[in-house]
Amino acid sequence: MKLATLRNGRPDGALVVVSRDLQHYLPADGIAPTMQAALDDWDTVEPRLRDLSEKVETDPSRLPFDPVEAMAPLPRAYQWADGSAYVNHVELVRKARGAGMPETFWTDPLIYQGAADCNLGPREPIRIADEKLGCDFEGEIAVVVGPVPAGADEAAARDSIRLIMLVNDVTLRNLVPGELAKGFGFFQSKPQTAFSPVAVTPDELGEAWDGERVHLPLLIARGDEAFGRPEAGSDMVFSFARLIAHVAQTRPIGAGGVIGSGTISNADPAVGSACIAERRAREMIADGEPKTPFLADGERVRIEMLSADGASIFGAIEQQVRLG
The missing domain is CATH 3.90.850.10 (Fumarylacetoacetase-like, C-terminal domain)
Incomplete structure (x- = not known):
């Protein structure tokens, strides 16, 4: 599974799931709004993120992934x-x-x-x-x-x-x-x-x-x-x-x-x-x-x-x- 954080005007960005070829993504906002939120509740959200990871490979609604729009995966890490x-x-x-x-x-x-x-x-x-x-x-x-x-x-x-x-x-x-x-x-x-x-x-x-x-x-x-x-x-x-x-x-x-x-x-x-x-x-x-x-x-x-x-x-x- 590949995860990224895209700019959305907020300091911690928006969590997305990226295809294995790094060409497409799907928003993960229905699962966890940010990378940190996902990590805070990992046992619960990881299975749902993995389902989305499979979906992003073929889903017609997926969007093109542009690394220029990517923030650090954790823009504000605790450590x-x-x-x-x-x-x-x-x-x-x-x-x-x-x-x-x-x-x-x-x-x-x-x-x-x-x-x-x-x-x-x-x-x-x-x-x-x-x-x-x-x-x-x-x-x-x-x-x-x-x-x-x-x-x-x-x-x-x-x-x-x-x-x-x-x-x-x-x-x-x-x-x-x-x-x-x-x-x-x-x-x-x-x-x-x-x-x-x-x-x-x-x-x-x-x-x-x-x-x-x-x-x-x-x-x-x-x-x-x-x-x-x-x-x-x-x-x-x-x-x-x-x-x-x-x-x-x-x-x-x-x-x-x-x-x-x-x-x-x-x-x-x-x-x-x-x-x-x-x-x-x-x-x-x-x-x-x-x-x-x-x-x-x-x-x-x-x-x-x-x-x-x-x-x-x-x-x-x-x-x-x-x-x-």
């Missing part, structure tokens, strides 16, 4: 907690600046809390005040959970996963060092985050979903050039079940909480990268200096994932950088 499940990425970035890797990084997930109340749709621009901020994209996967009690184990965390989305976790790299030096984590260096046109139930991924990881490449393009295609299941040290359980270790997660994987990263450099910082780190390690520039005004970024038969699963995040 956006982003992890760093691909420790290879952390190791590369730290190595490039001459920092060692604490052993705990391989056993204890890194997670920060980002802005959740202003999520971007898949075609909304990346707005920055100045190119000197070092604007970067980060291709990720995120899961949306149902209610998770405090202290939940990994089995309960796994069972809480309701939906899966793609993410562009925009980072202003030149603000990161100063913020981390304060010892209090990211804030201004993490502006608005963009999400894929649709969120899908795990069964839409078929064998590519093992219950905790997605086993497909994430395709990232900068302008007209391929930038990377890291495999999302490989080198994911901390599964989504582990990340969710970590977030819920001392506090509950409400229905609709969004948990991110962090930048997808593979040890094999041949697959490229899901963010500029990682490419720059490899350049620094190999040549002593980074060469790849951060994003400039007018540049475009595309993030997408295809099924084994070449069909777009989530639709594409396509954003352009704009100053101001």
